[in-house]
Every structure is written in structure tokens, then in C-alpha cells.
Amino acid sequence: MSADVTSHDKKQSWFYSDMVKQHFFHPQNFLDHDLDPSEYNAIGKVGSPACGDELRVWLLIDPQTERIQRFRWKTFGCGSAIASTSMTSVMMTENGGMTLTKAREIKPIDIMNRLGGLPARKFHCSVLCDKALRDAINDFYRRVGKFDKIVAESARMIDPVTKVTDRDIESAVLDGAQTIEQVQTKTKVGIGNPSVLPAVEELIRFYKEKYFG
Amino acid sequence: MRSVYLDHAAATPLDLRAREVMLPFLDELYSNPSSFHSAGKAVKDAMDEARQSVAKILGTRADEIIFTSGGTESNNLAILGFSHAIKASIKNPQIIISTIEHPSVIETVKYLQEKEGFSVTYLSVDARGMVRPDDLKDALTPQTVLVSIMYANNEIGTIQPIAELGKIIQKFRASLPMSNCQLPVFHTDACQASGVLELNIEKLHVDMLTLNGSKIYGPKGAGVLYVKRGIKLQPLQFGGSQEKTLRPGTENVAGIIGLAKALELAQTERQAEARRLVPLRDKLIAGILKLPKTRLNGHPTERLPNNVNISFMDIEGEALILYLDAQGVYASTGSACTSASLEPSHVILALGLPYEVAHGSIRFSLGRSTIEEDIDYVLKILPPLVEKLRSISPVRVDEKYYVR
Numbered sequence: 001m002s003a004d005v006t007s008h009d010k011k012q013s014w015f016y017s018d019m020v021k022q023h024f025f026h027p028q029n030f031l032d033h034d035l036d037p038s039e040y041n042a043i044g045k046v047g048s049p050a051c052g053d054e055l056r057v058w059l060l061i062d063p064q065t066e067r068i069q070r071f072r073w074k075t076f077g078c079g080s081a082i083a084s085t086s087m088t089s090v091m092m093t094e095n096g097g098m099t100l101t102k103a104r105e106i107k108p109i110d111i112m113n114r115l116g117g118l119p120a121r122k123f124h125c126s127v128l129c130d131k132a133l134r135d136a137i138n139d140f141y142r143r144v145g146k147f148d149k150i151v152a153e154s155a156r157m158i159d160p161v162t163k164v165t166d167r168d169i170e171s172a173v174l175d176g177a178q179t180i181e182q183v184q185t186k187t188k189v190g191i192g193n194p195s196v197l198p199a200v201e202e203l204i205r206f207y208k209e210k211y212f213g
Numbered sequence: 214m215r216s217v218y219l220d221h222a223a224a225t226p227l228d229l230r231a232r233e234v235m236l237p238f239l240d241e242l243y244s245n246p247s248s249f250h251s252a253g254k255a256v257k258d259a260m261d262e263a264r265q266s267v268a269k270i271l272g273t274r275a276d277e278i279i280f281t282s283g284g285t286e287s288n289n290l291a292i293l294g295f296s297h298a299i300k301a302s303i304k305n306p307q308i309i310i311s312t313i314e315h316p317s318v319i320e321t322v323k324y325l326q327e328k329e330g331f332s333v334t335y336l337s338v339d340a341r342g343m344v345r346p347d348d349l350k351d352a353l354t355p356q357t358v359l360v361s362i363m364y365a366n367n368e369i370g371t372i373q374p375i376a377e378l379g380k381i382i383q384k385f386r387a388s389l390p391m392s393n394c395q396l397p398v399f400h401t402d403a404c405q406a407s408g409v410l411e412l413n414i415e416k417l418h419v420d421m422l423t424l425n426g427s428k429i430y431g432p433k434g435a436g437v438l439y440v441k442r443g444i445k446l447q448p449l450q451f452g453g454s455q456e457k458t459l460r461p462g463t464e465n466v467a468g469i470i471g472l473a474k475a476l477e478l479a480q481t482e483r484q485a486e487a488r489r490l491v492p493l494r495d496k497l498i499a500g501i502l503k504l505p506k507t508r509l510n511g512h513p514t515e516r517l518p519n520n521v522n523i524s525f526m527d528i529e530g531e532a533l534i535l536y537l538d539a540q541g542v543y544a545s546t547g548s549a550c551t552s553a554s555l556e557p558s559h560v561i562l563a564l565g566l567p568y569e570v571a572h573g574s575i576r577f578s579l580g581r582s583t584i585e586e587d588i589d590y591v592l593k594i595l596p597p598l599v600e601k602l603r604s605i606s607p608v609r610v611d612e613k614y615y616v617r
Contacts, residue, residue, distance in 0.1 A: 015535075024532075025539060030605040049569035049608045052529060052557065056607045074607035076569075078531035082605065184556075191556065192568040 017116035020083040027082055029089035031058060031072040040072070041143055044136025046128045048161045050192025053077035055085060057132045059092075061140050067097035073129075080122040084111050088129040100137050104151070106130050131163045158203065159196045164189040166203055173207040180204060216541040217587045221428075221519055221580030222367055222405060223545055228430035231475040235432065238467035245463055247455065256466055263473035270480050271422070271439055272413040279456045280469045283436035284404040284425035285317040286449075290438050290459065291400045291421045292321045292361060294446030296331060299358050303396070307332045307356040311344050311363070311373075312563040315402055318361055319559070332356070340564055341512040342371035349378055353385045357397040364406035364417075368560040368576055369511030370520025372410065375401055379418025398444060404428050408479040409487050409518055420444060424476065426468065430581065431475030435468030490518040490579050493588055497521050497577060500592040504599060508615045510561055510574060519579040524561070524570045526610040528602040533575055536598040542591055545576045570614050 014021065040058040047053040053076065060070035071089040075081055088111055092098050108127035112118050118127070134151070141149040155165035164187045172186040180201055183189060190197045238256070246257035261275070268275040281287045292308075300306060310322050312335045325331040334352045336344050344362055353360075360382055365372045382399045389396070400421035403412065408429040414422065421444065426435035440446060446459055453461030479486075498521050501507055506526035525533060530546030537544055557571035577591070 024535065027605060032604055049572065049610070050567065052568070052572050054606075054608055074605055076527065076572075076606045076608040077529050079535045081529075082532060 015119060016079055016083070017118075019087075019114070019116040020080060020118065023083035023086040023115070024079045027086040029071055029073065029086065029093070031074050035072065039070070042136040042140035044132040044134070044139060046132040046135060046163050047077075047188075048192060049076050050161070052188070052191065053081050053128055055081070055128050055132045057085075057129070057136050059133075059136050059140065061100065062097070063144060065097075066100045068092045068100070068103060069097050073132075078122070080115075080118050081128065083115060084108075084118070084127045085129045087111055087115050088133065092133070100140070103133055104137055106133065128163075135163075158199055159189045159193055161193045162188045162191070169200060169203045170207050173204060174211060177204070178208070214541045215587075215590050216543075217590055218543050218582060219577040219579060219587070219591070220543050220545050221583075222370075222517075222576065222578035224427050224433070225408075225430045225580055226582070227432055227471070228475050228478055230478060231431050231471045234474045235467045235471040238470055242466075246466060247453075247463070260464060260466060260469055263469050266473045266477055267424075267437055270412055270476055272415050273439055274442065276457070277439055277442055279438045279440060279459055280464060280472075281436040281438055281456075281460055282434050282465065283427065284315070284402065284423055285436075287423035287425070287436045287438035288315065288317040288361075288400075288402055289321050290446060290449055291423060291440070292318065292359065293325070293449060294459070295359055295398060295400075295421070295444065296325050296329070297447040298445045299396075300329070303356065303358060305332060305356050306358045307334060307354060309334045309336060309349065309352050309357060309360045309397075311336045311338060313338055313342060313366055313369075313371075313560045314361065314363055315367060315404070318363070318402060322361070336362075338371075338563055341515075342366055342369050342510075342560070342564055343512060343515070344373050344378065346374060346377050346381055349381055350385075353382070353397065355389060359398050359400065361400040361402070364401045364403040364410065364422075365517050365520075366511070366560060367405045368558060368574075369522045369564075370405070370517035371512045372406070372515045372517065373401075375417050375419065383418055395443070398441075405517060405520075407476065409483050409490075412480065414439065414441075424472075426472035426475060429472075429475050429479040432468045432471040435465055435472040437472065437476075486581065487518040490583070493579055493583060493585060494518055494521055496585070497579075497588045497591065498523075500588070501595065504596055506603075506610070506615050508570070510564060510566075519583075521577040521579070522574060523577075524566070524574045524615070525599055525602075526570065526573060526615050527606045527608045528599065529572050529606075530575055532602050533573075533598060536602065537595070540594045540598070542594065545578070546574060566614060567610075569608060569610050573610075 035058055040060050042059040044057045046055050055075045058072045059068055062069050071092045073085050075085050108130055111127055138150045155167035158164050158166055168187050172183045177183045177186055189200050242256050244252040244256045246260050264275045264278050267278050308322055308331055322333050326333045336348045338344055362373055364375050379399055398420045401419045402423045404425040407424045420441040422439040424437040427433040448459050455461050501523050508524045510522040534546050561571035561574050
């Protein structure tokens with residue numbers, strides 16, 4: 001992961017990799033028409049325009065095989081948010097579609113690796129689609145009545161808008177964040193939703209003491 | 214592909230005439246201006262001449278001109294330098310700034326507030342980015358030591374009524390008992406204004422003023438702080454007698470020479486250039502506002518002749534900047550995603566607009582190279598890019614923020 005990304009021929013440096021560029025300028029599978037309810041059976045959402053990124057996904061999942069057949073999306077966000085969502089849609093639907101079990105295990109790092117890297121400061125804030133995806137998978141199981149398969153995010157939700165949990169804050173602190181600003185840079189928590197910040201501050205203190213005494 | 218540079222508020226190209234006068238100082242005239250020999254004296258003389266030239270434009274004395282490394286340093290030296298010098302002589306000192314100042318003012322003042330016990334009053338601005346003179350009147354107290362209001366805003370281009378604010382401060386000073394009659398001091402950051410607006414200190418009624426070379430077709434790394442005689446500053450660094458010990462360290466001679474020349478040229482040509490730019494600016498504004506769901510940020514008339522700032526609803530600024538970049542158009546965004554902070558532009562938020570509108574703001578800043586064909590080109594390529602980004606966006610901003 002670097003601040004900026006240099007093209008393969010080293011002739012031109014750009015903020016993003018060639019793969020990010022390709023998905024940004026030619027996004028795949030974005031939703032360009034009003035969907036008929038028959039075209040999806042799960043919806044997921046993360047973020048808000050206030051925090052600079054909003055992402056919605058519409059999935060069509062085969063109820064028999066539980067593989068993702070279609071992955072349509074819309075996003076309000078920067079270049080890497082658009083590219084990472086586009087890449088996720090490709091990863092989910094290639095090779096006959098990913099199973100929900102596997103899809104649940106997708107981490108931002110997997111998406112970033114397929115993109116050929118992202119600038120460091122972009123990584124945490126702009127790769128949100130794994131969260132929207134898990135939200136949609138739960139929605140699918142809810143719709144088909146398989147309530148036992150719904151997995152509540154095991155961590156405690158701190159900011160329901162950005163879907164940042166106490167675990168995200170814990171890993172931000174472990175990653176070197178010391179202040180609320182630094183945690184925001186990594187997680188976007190509370191951006192546009194400042195009422196959650198006191199709780200975040202408390203957690204930062206807690207984890208700092210826990211790990212660094 | 215056409216290349217259209219519309220980011221002059223970030224940096225301007227070096228004027229060839231300024232470059233020309235700089236070259237000897239990057240070459241044979243390398244002596245240290247503090248050296249006690251004729252080669253050093255020749256460099257010192259050139260620097261003195263540059264200082265005279267800047268002083269003449271501002272209508273001040275040469276010994277009131279301090280050369281710095283640029284706008285950020287000048288603002289820091291003015292605010293920190295003055296606050297540190299005055300601190301001991303007044304209880305509970307207060308500073309007044311506007312909410313839309315440059316970060317080099319806001320962050321510096323915040324530091325004084327958080328670490329050194331200064332109280333700070335932030336003057337809010339109206340929906341077009343104007344400070345209300347009455348708000349300043351109400352905010353002034355006998356504890357006010359410093360007021361800093363920028364001349365013209367770097368993001369939205371709104372020009373503040375500096376002379377009027379200056380007069381209010383002068384009047385307030387006159388009403389205080391004799392012991393206090395030097396306070397408060399009035400500083401203005403004129404970085405964005407210096408290429409296009411009046412800089413005569415007498416007319417502006419300011420006590421300190423910041424200029425920057427790289428916004429006026431001069432070199433980067435050179436700036437000016439005008440400090441009125443009698444105002445004491447504490448330096449930010451120590452170790453030499455240069456710039457009256459306020460800015461020790463060997464001078465950036467070539468930069469200073471280039472800055473002085475660039476300022477002279479910009480001020481000579483400013484009225485003609487403004488007459489040329491205003492119609493281009495207004496054509497770009499009118500053309501973009503024809504697109505649905507767009508909004509002009511800033512003042513329609515009291516704005517810099519080169520500044521266009523538009524919010525495009527439902528899309529995020531960085532994405533549009535990158536799409537424009539791919540078409541050869543270089544613009545800027547107050548969007549959080551291009552900065553390290555993630556918070557969108559504090560200036561757009563200060564206008565009373567919500568986060569999602571701030572995230573979608575783009576600044577086009579015109580300059581000497583801008584011609585009408587450039588504006589036509591932008592107006593041609595922009596609509597499909599906006600259309601495309603809107604088509605992949607799930608956001609629909611409330612119409613109260615853009616219906617005109």
C-alpha cells in the first residue's frame with residue numbers, strides 16, 4: 001500500500017492503480033435502471049452522504065445453491081469507493097457466483113488486493129462494500145425465513161450510519177491511531193454523525209489503556 | 214487532447230518576466246546578502262530594491278516589509294508572533310477570526326485557544342460567505358488583541374469588506390482609554406486577493422497583511438508579511454539578524470526578487486486582467502448553472518474575478534475531479550476525499566450547507582492562460598460526466614439546497 005500508485009511502465013504516477021482506474025472509468029454492474037422486484041431478493045446499505053460515502057447493493061441470490069447471481073449497486077463516493085464496489089460486484093458474480101458462506105468472509109483487503117492496491121488513506125474509508133454485502137446477505141435470509149442463518153455482527157455497533165463497530169475502533173487503535181481524528185481517518189466514524197463521538201472517545205481511551213497502558 | 218488548467222487558486226505558473234529577473238540569483242549572484250564584501254552587498258542591494266518595490270505597491274515603508282516562505286508562514290508569524298508578544302501585557306486576551314479563514318489561520322488560532330488560554334470568537338458568515346460588519350462590532354471587547362479576516366476566500370472567492378471592517382476597528386480603538394489605544398491589531402490574509410484587488414494599506418485600514426508569491430505568478434517559497442511600524446512580534450525561529458531578527462536564516466534571494474517582480478506586474482495589470490476574466494468567469498458560471506441540481510457557492514458579484522465554485526448535487530467531488538482530469542481539465546475540490554481529514558470543506562459547511570452538498574463542491578479557478586475556448590471546452594465535456602456520476606449515485610439531495 002502506498003500513498004500514490006505508479007503505472008506499470010513507471011512513466012506516469014497516478015493516485016490510483018491501473019485496475020482502480022479501469023473500474024472507476026468503466027464501472028461494472030452499477031444499477032442504471034429502476035429494478036423490477038423480480039430482479040433482486042436482497043438489499044444492503046452502508047454509509048450516508050454526510051460521511052462522504054453511501055453504498056447500496058441489490059443482489060439476486062439463487063435460493064437453491066445460495067450463490068450470488070447478480071450484484072447491482074449504486075454509490076455516492078470518491079474514485080476508490082466506486083472502483084472497489086465495481087470490483088466487488090465482479091468478484092461476487094464471476095465463476096458461477098460466490099456462495100453466501102464465502103461472500104461473508106470477504107474482507108476489505110481481498111478487494112483491495114484485486115484492485116492492485118489503494119492509497120493508504122483511502123483504504124479504510126472507501127472500501128465499504130464488504131459491510132453492505134453482509135447486510136444484504138442477512139436481508140436475504142430474513143426474506144426466505146432462514147432466521148437461524150442471520151449473523152448479527154458480533155461486535156457492538158457504535159455508529160449505525162458508517163456501520164463502524166467497537167472492533168473497528170479497536171483495530172484502528174492497534175493500527176496506531178491515538179486521537180479521535182486519527183480514528184476517523186481510518187474508520188470515518190462519526191463523520192456527519194457527531195453524536196456518536198463521545199462514545200468513540202471513550203473506546204479510544206479504553207483500548208489505548210488496554211494495549212499500551 | 215486539450216489541456217485546461219483551472220486551478221490557479223492553488224498555484225500559478227511563473228511569469229517569464231519574473232523568472233528572467235530571478236535567474237542571475239540562481240547563477241552568478243549567489244553571495245550571502247549578509248556577507249561583508251562587494252559581491253554580498255550587490256545581492257543585498259537587489260533585495261533592498263525588491264523590498265522597496267513591494268513597499269511602494271502597498272503604500273508603506275520598506276522597513277515594514279518582512280519576507281517569509283509564503284502565506285502559511287506569514288499568517289503564523291502574524292498571529293503567533295503578535296499573540297506571544299502581547300500575552301504578558303493583557304489579561305484574558307481574545308482573538309477574532311471568521312469561520313472561513315484559511316487553515317493556516319484557523320489552526321494557529323485553535324492552537325492558541327487550546328494550549329495558551331486565548332479566547333477565540335469565530336464570526337460566522339452569511340449564505341454567500343460574507344462577514345457581517347455588525348457582528349464584528351458586537352464581538353470587539355477591551356480584551357480583543359487581534360482580528361484576522363481574509364481579504365478574499367480561497368475556496369469560494371467571496372471578497373470581504375476589509376476597509377469597512379478596518380474602520381470599525383480603528384473607531385473601536387479610538388474609544389478605548391489611552392493605555393490600550395494600539396489594540397486590537399487588524400490582520401488580513403490577502404494571498405488570493407493580491408493579484409486582482411487593491412493592496413494599498415492606507416485604503417484597507419489594516420495593520421498586518423499576508424501575501425504569497427505562488428498565487429500571483431511568482432515563485433513558490435516566497436511570501437510577504439507587512440507589519441505596521443510599532444507592532445511588536447515575537448519570532449517563530451531564532452538564530453540570525455535577517456528580517457529584523459523576525460525571520461532569521463539566509464534569505465531566499467531569488468524567490469524574493471521573483472516575488473517582488475511578480476507582484477509589480479500583477480498589480481500593474483490587475484484591472485485589465487479582471488476586466489478580461491469576469492466575463493469568462495460569468496460565462497462558466499451561467500453555463501454550469503444550466504445543468505440541473507447545481508448551485509453557485511459564494512457571492513454572485515463580490516467575488517474574485519477568477520473564482521467559480523459549484524456544488525453538484527448527488528455526486529462526490531473527487532470522482533468528478535478525476536473524470537475531469539481524464540478529459541484534460543484540472544480543477545480542485547473542497548471534498549474530503551482528496552484531503553487527509555475526511556471532513557469536507559469547512560468553508561462550504563460555514564455557508565450553512567449540509568455535508569452532502571459540501572462533498573460535491575468543485576472549484577474552477579481561472580488565470581492568465583484561460584481563454585474563451587477553454588470555457589467552451591469545459592461546458593462541453595462537463596454535462597455527460599455529471600450525468601454519468603449521478604446515474605451511479607443513490608443519493609438525492611433535498612431540493613431546498615439547489616432550487617434557485
